[in-house]
Amino acid sequence: MSTVTITAQDINKLRQATGAGMMDCRKALTETNGDFEAAIDWLRKQGQKVAAKRSDREAKEGVIIAKTSADNKVGFVVCISCETDFVSKNAEFVAFAQSIADAAVANNVKSAEELNEVVINGAKVSDMINDKLAAIGEKIGIAKFERIEAPYVASYIHGAYRMGVLVGMTAPAEEAGKDIAMQIAAMNPLAVDADSISPEVVERERAIVVDTMKADPKMAGKPEDMIAKIAEGKLNAFFKEQTLLAQAFVKDGGQSVGDYLKSVGADLKVTEFKRVALG
Numbered sequence: 001m002s003t004v005t006i007t008a009q010d011i012n013k014l015r016q017a018t019g020a021g022m023m024d025c026r027k028a029l030t031e032t033n034g035d036f037e038a039a040i041d042w043l044r045k046q047g048q049k050v051a052a053k054r055s056d057r058e059a060k061e062g063v064i065i066a067k068t069s070a071d072n073k074v075g076f077v078v079c080i081s082c083e084t085d086f087v088s089k090n091a092e093f094v095a096f097a098q099s100i101a102d103a104a105v106a107n108n109v110k111s112a113e114e115l116n117e118v119v120i121n122g123a124k125v126s127d128m129i130n131d132k133l134a135a136i137g138e139k140i141g142i143a144k145f146e147r148i149e150a151p152y153v154a155s156y157i158h159g160a161y162r163m164g165v166l167v168g169m170t171a172p173a174e175e176a177g178k179d180i181a182m183q184i185a186a187m188n189p190l191a192v193d194a195d196s197i198s199p200e201v202v203e204r205e206r207a208i209v210v211d212t213m214k215a216d217p218k219m220a221g222k223p224e225d226m227i228a229k230i231a232e233g234k235l236n237a238f239f240k241e242q243t244l245l246a247q248a249f250v251k252d253g254g255q256s257v258g259d260y261l262k263s264v265g266a267d268l269k270v271t272e273f274k275r276v277a278l279g
Helices: 008-018 022-031 036-045 091-107 112-117 125-136 174-187 199-215 224-242 257-264
Strands: 061-068 074-082 141-149 152-158 163-169 252-256 270-277
Touching: 008 022, 008 036, 008 125, 022 036, 061 091, 061 152, 061 163, 061 270, 074 091, 074 152, 074 163, 074 270, 091 112, 091 125, 112 125, 112 141, 125 141, 141 163, 141 270, 152 174, 163 174, 174 257, 174 270, 199 224, 252 257
Parallel strands: none
Antiparallel strands: 061 074, 074 141, 152 163, 163 270
């Protein structure tokens, strides 16, 4: 008889790794005195169709859903991962991911952990995922979860559910929100503006620029203040490429994203964004 306490967390972990039923997982852990790997072997010896160390598999494929609340004040991106594109392209799996994203919106959840506890038609999301895992034989789960709250949130799904974008804005602007979301999808900026980039990233870029210049024979003997000045110019070029508002607007390269926003509304601003992609 087992001398260790088998917790609900232990059972859930084994379910996620194997796709076996809750009672089977409980019995396996009890029979093996809580030894996780031995419990997997026990299940397999009982004829359970599970794969050892399924939790070690990489789930590089999946479905990404980006949605907003009815009032467009809260946005969610949910990525339900799987192992193969055969599964991710399956209409039933896409609908499954949609149902979980809908639950995130309906319950205004704040995290993936909270979403796992949401009940849909009498079943918790975590249990639905485990049942789906057992049915399809692949590792699946809530791989990524993002949430934005703002006066107005735009959402955008790029490609065949392979990327989702949320854009928080200071005021309703449906067309501009879609344009900015598409910009983010295409150009993958690091931040809204230079002030939004962490000091650590800025200092790392500055150090790279300075060290590269010092290694250039053409810069040999140049004074430090000159190198520093040139480095700042190169750093500004980095900000122009990597920050949303400074980037050239993809739909009109003659203006920046910041200029485009001003043309839509003098006070219209992007507060934050989230970009989630497979891979």
